[in-house]
Amino acid sequence: MPYRAVIFDLDGTLLDTLEDLADSMNAVLEQQEYPIHPSSAYRYFVGDGVDMLVRRCLPEGEWDDDQISRYVDAMEEEYSRRWDAKTRPYPGIPELLDNLEKRDFPKAIFSNKPDGFTQLTVKKLLDAWNFHPVRGALPDVPRKPDPAGALAVAAQLGVDPADCLYLGDTNTDMKTALAAGMHPLGATWGFRPAAELQASGARRLLHHPTELLDLL
Incomplete structure (x- = not known):
């Protein structure tokens, strides 16, 4: 689809x-x-x-x-x-984001990191690309895997949740995507092993960021 x-x-x-x-x-x-x-x-x-x-x-x-x-x-x-002493984008992420920019494909960020740190991090390390919205953990919204935040992001995008890809690296991300009615993708270059992502409901495992482009 x-x-x-x-x-x-x-x-x-x-x-x-x-x-x-x-x-x-x-x-x-x-x-x-x-x-x-x-x-x-x-x-x-x-x-x-x-x-x-x-x-x-x-x-x-x-x-x-x-x-x-x-x-x-x-x-x-x-x-x-x-927070920014050693943190960098993963290999392949800049290439993926450049390609999404060229396609004018909508993209957002949703993190369990406190919202202030999320905004600061994105502004310093990912400011070359347009993300909207950028959303971290807020005190009045349940954290992932509760779907409330993800659904709010989809609403800001103006996109039905079923039309959203959700790329994450933990079981929490996979559960969030499923609960929100989104399409969960597992990033195997991240913190958790592929087996955990698959067991938690990943519809597809990505082993390099640019593999996401095959789904567009």
Whole structure:
């Protein structure tokens, strides 16, 4: 079927943010004298918002909700200092986006990253391309995999959800797309393995960004 728009996840899909996220959270853990984690472990810690990232990084049972709130604030402060130190677009992403621009194909970004960081990140690292809308996590909207945010993005695009491709790299993204009635695509270059994406409902796995063009 002819798709009319594509919605991109941000971290692990358009941008390789893993090292900066890991460095930021590990700095918080070190400050609190908790064990730190290798960067590879963060592939499974991220994807569901900062609150869940913090909870997954802490030793089990050694925290309460007030501590979580403080560590979330600390994580956001650390991340604000180094969020662009190592983060870059994945290979093939600029080529894909250039091609979509030439086709005047509508594209948007929807992330579980806090909206302020999402806007800042896109403005600095993806400003060469036109995304509308760009949407991060907002306090009054449920996070992915709840479909509310994705449906709001489709409404802003003026496109029926069934006509939207949704490209992401985690089970959360696949569940979001399915719940919103969109066409879920799994980005295997991102944080999670292909098997997880397939098991979570990916209609197709992409192994290089430009493979998306075959669907247009």
